[in-house]
Amino acid sequence: MLTKKFRLLCATIASSAVLNSIHVPMPFRSSELLLDSAAYAKRSGGRSSGGSFNRSSGSSRSSGSSTPGGSSSGSSSSGRSNSGGYQGGGYYGGGYYGGGYSSGYSSGASIVLWIVALILVGGAGFFVWYLLKSAKKSKGNELDNDIVTVSMIQVGLLAEGRAIQKELTEIVEQGETDSIEGLHAQLQEAVLALLRMPENWSHVQASSETVKTRDEAEKAFNRLSIAERTKYTTETISNAGGQLVLKEFEVDPDKEPASYIVVTLLVGTADDKPLFMEIRSMEALTEVLNQLASLNAEYLMKFELQWTPQADGDSLTYDEMLLEYPKMLQI
Secondary structure, eight states: OOOHHHHHHHHHHHHHHHHHHHTOOOOHHHHHHHHHHHHHHOOOEEEEEEEEOOOOOOOOOOOOOOOOOTTTHHHHHHOOOOOOOOSOOOETTTTTEEEEEHHHHHHHHHHHHHHHHHHHHHHHHHHHHHHHHHHHHHHHHHHSSSEEEEEEEEEEEGGTTHHHHHHHHHHHHHOOOHHHHHHHHHHHHHHHHTTGGGGGGGEEEEOOOOOOOEEHHHHHHHHHHHHTTTTSSSOOOOOOEEEEEEEOOOOOOOOOOOOOOEEEEEEEOOOOSOOOOOOOOOHHHHHHHHHHOOOTTEEEEEEEEEOOOOOOOBBBBBHHHHHHHTEEEEE
């Protein structure tokens, strides 16, 4: 009896070895089935996009200012008094009359003091002017050169914060994407919507990269945008270039309840260095979001807002979150 069991065990081991050697497909584990179903799950998303890295500077700068000519030099040449002839002593009927030597010395000292004061004031004024000019020149170069920064902030929220879905939908429906002012307003509203619910933040992923040409910036921005858009199957609302498009979405009634919402901000700016480094805490995320909310509209070149799920009743489960957003960090 024992020999029979031993033979059966050996046969089982041998058959397993043969199957593994010829790579016979084995049934998927339950986790693999779960990830496979998550990969093919239908999901809704919303998007708003606008702007361009190739726009020209809208502000016209003056070529220079005219400097007044010789009015001051004319007045200085005529400032000598005609009555100021020889002030020395003279002989008048037997007595020597004392001249203006003392008053002339006092007047000369006053002139020297005035000249020194003017030099000091003029030097201080020139220094202030130089600093202001340097700051203005630096800002102008940053706005006009080809160096551009592309940043992405992705925030995962618990499903309890689903109120943000309605807020973002209203922002996209009412927003203007065909002007920088409209995009700047959308950016601020989206950031404020996130800042209002920090208690629901769960995960974050962020990057900020500076590139040397605007073509590189366009490619980097589009690459990030498309990578995020492929994570949902239907763009149920979109506003790009001023065109608002709505699509129907059929919610799967058998799908698991919602666990997460992911909001993505893509921002292209004229900055010559990254806007931020790593974000690994709620404090760092709050600081960066406030920085984006206070961004100068003059520096904003391109902006895109995405979030998923968008449709009411649609959900992003925990397993879908792990599959689609593996680089997000828990905070």
